[in-house]
Amino acid sequence: MRPVGPPAPREASGHRGSPGGHVYQRGRAQRRDPAPSRLSFRLQRLWLTPSVRAFARIGLPVFVVVLGVAIWLGDQGRRAALIAKVEEIKSAIEHRPEFMVKLLKIEGASPEVAHAVRAMIPVQLPASSFDIDLQGYRDTIRRLDAVADVSLVIRPGGVLEADVTERVPALLWRKPGGLEMLDETGHRVATLLTREARPDLAVVSGEGADKAVSEALQILADAGPIRARLIGLERIGERRWDMVLDHGQRLMLPEKDPVAALDRILALNTAEDLLARDFTVIDFRNKDRPTIRLSDQALSEFRRVQSDILQARAAR
Numbered sequence: 001m002r003p004v005g006p007p008a009p010r011e012a013s014g015h016r017g018s019p020g021g022h023v024y025q026r027g028r029a030q031r032r033d034p035a036p037s038r039l040s041f042r043l044q045r046l047w048l049t050p051s052v053r054a055f056a057r058i059g060l061p062v063f064v065v066v067l068g069v070a071i072w073l074g075d076q077g078r079r080a081a082l083i084a085k086v087e088e089i090k091s092a093i094e095h096r097p098e099f100m101v102k103l104l105k106i107e108g109a110s111p112e113v114a115h116a117v118r119a120m121i122p123v124q125l126p127a128s129s130f131d132i133d134l135q136g137y138r139d140t141i142r143r144l145d146a147v148a149d150v151s152l153v154i155r156p157g158g159v160l161e162a163d164v165t166e167r168v169p170a171l172l173w174r175k176p177g178g179l180e181m182l183d184e185t186g187h188r189v190a191t192l193l194t195r196e197a198r199p200d201l202a203v204v205s206g207e208g209a210d211k212a213v214s215e216a217l218q219i220l221a222d223a224g225p226i227r228a229r230l231i232g233l234e235r236i237g238e239r240r241w242d243m244v245l246d247h248g249q250r251l252m253l254p255e256k257d258p259v260a261a262l263d264r265i266l267a268l269n270t271a272e273d274l275l276a277r278d279f280t281v282i283d284f285r286n287k288d289r290p291t292i293r294l295s296d297q298a299l300s301e302f303r304r305v306q307s308d309i310l311q312a313r314a315a316r
Contacts, residue, residue, distance in 0.1 A: 094130040102126040102158040109164035113146050117162055129154050145188045171213055172198060174205040174232070186213040206235030215258070216241065222259050225266055226275060240285070249275070252283045261287055 036044070046052055073079050093099075102125060106114045120140050123131050134152045141150045141162070149165045167189045169181040179192040181201070188210075192198060204216050216233050219241060223230055231244045241258055243251040253261050261284040268274040274282070281293040 094128045099129050100126050100158050101129050101132060101154060101160045103160065105155075105159050105161045107161065107163045109162075109166060110146075113144065113164060113166060116144055117141055117150075117164065125160075126158070132160070146190055148183075169198065169201060170217060172201045172203045173209055174203055179203075180210075182210055182213055184213060184217060186210040202230065203232035204235065205232060206238075208238030209233075209235040211238075212241075218259055219243070219253070219262060222262050223266075225269070229275070245275070248280060250281045252281060252285050254285045254287060264290075 047056075073082070104118060104121060104125060106117055109117060120137070122133065122137055122140075132154075134154075138150055138152050141147055141164070146166050147164055148167045151163045153161050153163075155161050167183040167187060169189045170184045171182045172192060172195070173180045173182050179195060181189040181192055181198065183189055195203070202216075202220050204213075209216070212235065219233060220227070220230075223243065226245065229245045229247075231246060234242045234244055236242055236252075240255040241253045243253065243262070245251065251262070251265060264287070265274065265282065265284060269276075277292070277294075279292050279294050283291045283293070
């Protein structure tokens with residue numbers, strides 16, 4: 001039988017009011033709150049930052065490696081040993097047989113130029129191709145007056161081939177110091193000891209003749225009919241040419257269009273045999289008023305004839 005009266009209140013073993021309505025009982029272990037701490041939350045958010053993740057994965061290992069290498073290379077002895085080892089490996093590779101140049105082959109050069117090219121090589125053969133500065137060697141060869149251009153190629157088999165293009169002499173320039181051979185651009189080719197060494201080349205003289213070689217060549221090409229009588233061209237005042245012929249005769253050409261003036265002289269020579277006359281100078285500087293200077297003997301003869309004419313007229 002139950003006792004009559006209100007039921008006795010049960011002893012509370014816990015209390016309400018916790019989040020989610022959980023009841024915590026005495027005598028039992030409390031459940032751990034699953035929410036992260038504030039510090040843990042901030043670290044997790046920081047780890048999710050791309051730059052931080054990249055630094056942790058790449059930057060930090062690289063920094064550690066670089067720091068270790070720097071500490072290792074801080075010793076001078078280790079640095080010297082490392083440099084010596086690198087140089088030893090480099091030298092072993094560069095001096096392998098396939099990289100060695102054993103022969104210099106020269107094409108297109110005269111014996112004198114070829115000898116000069118061989119003397120200019122910067123190394124003693126055989127030598128490694130890595131030790132030969134091809135561009136520097138090419139620039140050195142091109143400083144030779146007789147060389148217009150050169151190409152350098154290392155062929156299989158250890159052959160350094162130099163293909164030389166020499167300047168072609170076009171004129172002889174007579175200077176106080178001797179004869180210089182010039183090409184068609186006026187560039188010096190070489191010094192000539194005697195005129196007889198190149199009788200096929202015409203001679204020019206005078207200050208500035210080397211700067212008007214192209215014009216001189218045009219005059220010489222146009223002077224075909226009288227080329228056999230031509231001794232040379234003389235530059236006057238660095239602005240015009242005189243043609244010097246044999247028998248002490250001279251043709252004075254104008255500053256402008258000298259070829260046209262020479263054509264007129266040649267036309268007169270064809271029509272009237274002008275150049276066979278006894279004269280010293282034909283002055284064509286003024287194309288509208290050319291003049292002729294007679295030799296002393298011709299002038300005396302001309303005066304005698306004039307005197308005879310005047311006497312004959314007076315006697316009439």
